[in-house]
Amino acid sequence: MDRMYLRRARNLVMSVMCMASAVVVIIPLVMILFYVAADGLRAINWGFFTNLPKPVGETGGGMANAIAGTFTMVTLATGLSLPVGLMAGIYLSEFGRGRLREAVRFLTDVLNGVPSIITGIFVYVLVVVAMGRYSALAGSVALGIIMIPIITRSTEEMLRMVPKSLREASLALGATEQQTVVKIVLRSASGGIVTGVMLAVARAAGETAPVLFTALNNRYWNQGLDQPIASLAVFIYTYGISPFEDWHSQAWGAALVLVVMVLFLNITARLVVRARQGR
Amino acid sequence: MSNYFKDWRLSGLLAVMLVAGLILAGCGGQQPGGTTGTPEKVTLNGAGASFPYPLYSKWFDEYKKKTNEAVTINYQSIGSGGGIKNITDKTVDFGASDAPMKDDQLQKAPGELFHIPTVMGAVVVTFNLEGVSTGLKMSPETVAGIFLGEIKKWNDPKLTSINPGVQLPDKDIVVVHRSDGSGTTNIFTDYLSSVSPAWKEKVGKGTSVEWPAGVGAKGNEGVSGQVKQTPGGVGYVELAYAVENKLPYAFIQNKDGKFVEPTIESTTAAAAAAAASMPADMRVSIVNPPGADSYPISGYTYLLVYKNQDDQTKGKALVDFLWWAVHDGEKFARDLLYAPLPDNVVKLAENKIKQINYQGKQLLQQ
Numbered sequence: 001m002d003r004m005y006l007r008r009a010r011n012l013v014m015s016v017m018c019m020a021s022a023v024v025v026i027i028p029l030v031m032i033l034f035y036v037a038a039d040g041l042r043a044i045n046w047g048f049f050t051n052l053p054k055p056v057g058e059t060g061g062g063m064a065n066a067i068a069g070t071f072t073m074v075t076l077a078t079g080l081s082l083p084v085g086l087m088a089g090i091y092l093s094e095f096g097r098g099r100l101r102e103a104v105r106f107l108t109d110v111l112n113g114v115p116s117i118i119t120g121i122f123v124y125v126l127v128v129v130a131m132g133r134y135s136a137l138a139g140s141v142a143l144g145i146i147m148i149p150i151i152t153r154s155t156e157e158m159l160r161m162v163p164k165s166l167r168e169a170s171l172a173l174g175a176t177e178q179q180t181v182v183k184i185v186l187r188s189a190s191g192g193i194v195t196g197v198m199l200a201v202a203r204a205a206g207e208t209a210p211v212l213f214t215a216l217n218n219r220y221w222n223q224g225l226d227q228p229i230a231s232l233a234v235f236i237y238t239y240g241i242s243p244f245e246d247w248h249s250q251a252w253g254a255a256l257v258l259v260v261m262v263l264f265l266n267i268t269a270r271l272v273v274r275a276r277q278g279r
Numbered sequence: 280m281s282n283y284f285k286d287w288r289l290s291g292l293l294a295v296m297l298v299a300g301l302i303l304a305g306c307g308g309q310q311p312g313g314t315t316g317t318p319e320k321v322t323l324n325g326a327g328a329s330f331p332y333p334l335y336s337k338w339f340d341e342y343k344k345k346t347n348e349a350v351t352i353n354y355q356s357i358g359s360g361g362g363i364k365n366i367t368d369k370t371v372d373f374g375a376s377d378a379p380m381k382d383d384q385l386q387k388a389p390g391e392l393f394h395i396p397t398v399m400g401a402v403v404v405t406f407n408l409e410g411v412s413t414g415l416k417m418s419p420e421t422v423a424g425i426f427l428g429e430i431k432k433w434n435d436p437k438l439t440s441i442n443p444g445v446q447l448p449d450k451d452i453v454v455v456h457r458s459d460g461s462g463t464t465n466i467f468t469d470y471l472s473s474v475s476p477a478w479k480e481k482v483g484k485g486t487s488v489e490w491p492a493g494v495g496a497k498g499n500e501g502v503s504g505q506v507k508q509t510p511g512g513v514g515y516v517e518l519a520y521a522v523e524n525k526l527p528y529a530f531i532q533n534k535d536g537k538f539v540e541p542t543i544e545s546t547t548a549a550a551a552a553a554a555a556s557m558p559a560d561m562r563v564s565i566v567n568p569p570g571a572d573s574y575p576i577s578g579y580t581y582l583l584v585y586k587n588q589d590d591q592t593k594g595k596a597l598v599d600f601l602w603w604a605v606h607d608g609e610k611f612a613r614d615l616l617y618a619p620l621p622d623n624v625v626k627l628a629e630n631k632i633k634q635i636n637y638q639g640k641q642l643l644q645q
Binding site: 054055056057128129132133134216217218219220223227228238241242243244 | 320322324326332333336337339340343351353354355356368369370371496497498500501503504507519520523524615
C-alpha cells in the first residue's frame with residue numbers, strides 16, 4: 001500500500017510540474033502578443049500603411065516601404081530556397097544512401113546552427129561587395145540561405161513519417177519510384193511540409209542581422225531588386241534603439257504588423273492544407 | 280483534371296505570393312511622383328556618420344522635392360567607421376564621416392577620395408541627473424576624469440568645487456560611450472587627448488578606442504537613448520541629439536578658461552578660430568581652439584566621394600546635390616543645430632566639387 005501511495009504522489013507531482021512547465025512555455029508568447037498589441041495598436045493608423053518614414057525628429061509618417069520590402073524579400077527568398085530545400089529534403093529521405101546522405105544531413109544541421117549574422121557577413125562578401133552595392137537581392141539570398149536548412153530538415157522529417165507500407169503499396173500497384181514520391185509520399189506529407197516552410201518564412205521575416213548587412217535599409221521605396229530595400233525587422237531595430245519617442249511607438253507598430261503578417265501566413269497555409277486534405 | 284487542380288493549390292498559393300511580391304516591388308518603384316516628363320530617375324545610396332543624420336535626412340527629403348522626385352538619396356546612419364569601409368568597398372555611392380580618413384585608409388581606397396565638408400557640429404557631454412539641468416560646468420580635467428573612470432561619483436569634489444550652488448547627489452556615474460566606429464568618438468577623444476596627457480597616454484584618439492570605463496551603445500541615437508534611460512548616466516552626443524531628446528548638457532571650459540555653452544555660435548567661433556589653418560584637402564581637427572567664445576569640442580562632418588566617378592548619371596546627380604548642399608542646404612543647418620560652413624570653407628568645397636569628373640570630363644555644369 002505504501003508503495004502505491006508513493007507512486008501516486010510521484011505521479012501527481014510530475015503531472016503538476018509538467019503542466020506548470022507547459023504554462024510557463026505559453027506565458028512569454030502571451031506576454032509578447034499582449035505587449036506588442038497594446039503598444040503597437042497605438043502607432044497604427046491608415047497612414048502607417050501608406051506613408052513613407054519622415055526625416056529624423058519629425059513626427060508621423062509610416063512604414064509602407066518596409067512592409068512592401070519585407071514582403072518582397074521574403075517572397076524572393078522563398079522562391080530561392082523552396083526548390084532547393086524541398087528537393088534536398090526528398091533526397092535525404094527517399095534517395096540518399098550511405099556516407100553522402102549522412103554528410104548532407106550533418107552539414108544541413110550545421111548550416112541551421114550558423115548564427116544569422118555570419119550568414120549576413122558571408123553574403124556581404126559574396127554578393128554585396130561583388131555587385132558593388134547593397135540590394136534586395138542580396139538580402140533575399142541571405143534569408144534564403146537561412147531558410148534552406150529549415151525547409152530541408154522539416155521536409156525530410158515529414159517524408160520519413162509517411163509509412164513504408166504506403167510506399168510499398170504504391171510500388172506494388174506498378175507506380176514508378178517517381179510517381180510514388182510525387183503522388184503518394186509528398187502528397188500525404190504536404191501538411192507537415194507546408195508547416196515547415198511557413199516556419200522558415202516566419203523565421204526569415206523576423207531576421208534583422210543578415211538583412212542589415214545585405215539589403216541595408218531604405219527610407220524610400222525600393223527602386224529595383226538591385227537596390228537597397230527597407231524591411232520591418234531593420235526598422236524595428238533602428239527605431240527601437242533611437243532616442244525618439246515617436247520612433248519607439250512606430251517600432252512597436254512595425255512589430256505588430258510583422259507578427260500579424262506571420263500569423264496570417266500561417267493560418268492561410270493551414271487552411272489551404274486542410275481544404276486539400278478534406279477532399 | 281481534379282487531381283491536377285489539387286496539385287496546383289500549393290503551387291498556386293506560392294505563385295500568388297510571388298506575383299504579389301513582384302507587383303509590390305514594382306509599385307514601389309513608381310509610387311511617388313509618377314508624373315511624365317520628369318528627367319531620368321536616379322537613386323544614390325550613401326551610408327556613414329550618425330552625427331549629421333538628422334540634417335541629412337532633412338536634406339534628402341528636401342532635395343527629392345526640389346528635383347521633382349527625380350533624385351532619391353537613401354542614407355543610412357551606420358557610423359563613420361562603416362561609412363569609410365563602405366566607400367572603400369564601393370558598396371555605396373558616397374560615404375559620410377566626421378573623422379577625416381587617415382592617410383593609410385585613403386591609400387586602401389581604389390580611387391582618389393575627396394572630403395567634402397557639409398556642416399560643423401558640437402559634441403556635448405550629456406547626462407541624466409535628477410534636478411540638474413543644462414549648465415552643469417565641467418573642466419577638461421573633469422571630463423577626462425569621468426570618462427577615464429577615475430571620477431566615480433556625481434558629488435566628487437572636482438565637480439562640486441566648480442559648481443557651487445548645484446546640488447550634486449551621491450550617485451554613481453554611469454559612462455555611456457559608442458560601441459561602433461564613430462566620428463563623434465573621434466572628435467571627442469581627439470579633444471580629450473589634446474587636454475589630458477593621461478588620456479593621451481592611456482587611451483588615445485580614434486573612431487573606436489579602448490574605453491577604460493562604461494557601457495557601449497550604437498550610434499548617437501543609441502547613446503542618447505541609453506543616457507535617457509540610465510539615472511546617473513553620462514555620455515557624449517552631437518548637440519542636436521541632446522536638444523531633440525531634451526537631455527541636459529554641460530558647459531565646457533575652453534582654452535581661455537571660460538565655461539562655454541555648446542551652441543551654433545560657439546561652434547562657429549571655434550571654426551573661425553581654426554579656419555586660417557584649413558588645409559587644402561580639408562582634413563582638419565578643430566578641437567580646443569583659442570578664443571574666449573569658442574566651444575572646445577566640435578568638428579566638421581564630411582561626405583566622402585570619389586574624384587573619378589564610374590557612372591555619368593549618378594556622378595552628375597551627386598555633384599549637383601553636393602553643390603546644392605554646401606549652398607542652399609546650409610540654410611537648414613541652423614534649425615537642426617548644426618553650424619553652417621564658414622565662407623572660406625565653402626570656397627574650398629566648391630573647388631573640390633568642380634574637380635569631380637567622369638572620364639576626365641567635369642560633371643558640374645553651371
